[in-house]
Amino acid sequence: MTVLVLAGTIGAGKSSLTEMLAEELETQAFYESVHDNKVLPLFYENPQKYAFLLQIYFLNKRFDSIKRALSDNNNVLDRSIYEDSLLFHLNADLGRADETEVEVYDDLLKNMLEEIDSLSFKKRPDLLIHVKVSFDKMLERIKKRGRQFEQLEYDPSLYDYYKELNSRYDTWFEAFDICPKIQIDGDKYDFVENEQSKIQVLQQIKAKLKEIEGENN
């Protein structure tokens, strides 16, 4: 019985790896759909106005998925509730949210995490998988995927946003201590395009799960 959560920057390949893991481990995948997210395009158009609303939207969705995933006991989630705060604080530092919004958000998140901690069955995921990609790789993937509002041509200021976001992930991952964690080198292993890389990545994750299982017994 395992609950896995994926983490990583925009375009890191979380959704693809989620799908692969769900298939490999015969578990259910939880995705955060982008195309029916009404707030996301608004945010990219006017981050100052919509950063807070977007975070509340995501927080609500992720809370729902992680609650369901933990109570089902056997799942993979494509992005964790634990990293939204990283994105929001970055947005706040860029002046897209004010102090009160940050306070309200942090408080709400804390409350929700406590709620998760008081669940009667599983409280935390078994493993967090961080797909780490370099900044160049991140830009390459965003371009390749081609979601319009994420493109630098659409808004050149996204360059700095993406760069800062990517660099903050390293510190975030180092500090993350809610559950066991593993980092996957997304530059070295292109698990979407390369079958051999996919096999190697799945093996790394399965080996880590075995190790955790051993520690728990």
Ligand SMILES: Nc1ncnc2c1ncn2[C@@H]1O[C@H](COP(=O)(O)OP(=O)(O)OP(=O)(O)O)[C@@H](O)[C@H]1O
């Ligand atoms: N907490 C958040 N704050 C701001 N934007 C967010 C947040 N979470 C997700 N996003 C935005 O939502 C979109 C989808 O993000 P996400 O990284 O979850 O999926 P993705 O880009 O499809 O990643 P992957 O390729 O790794 O599956 C991106 O445009 C990202 O900027």
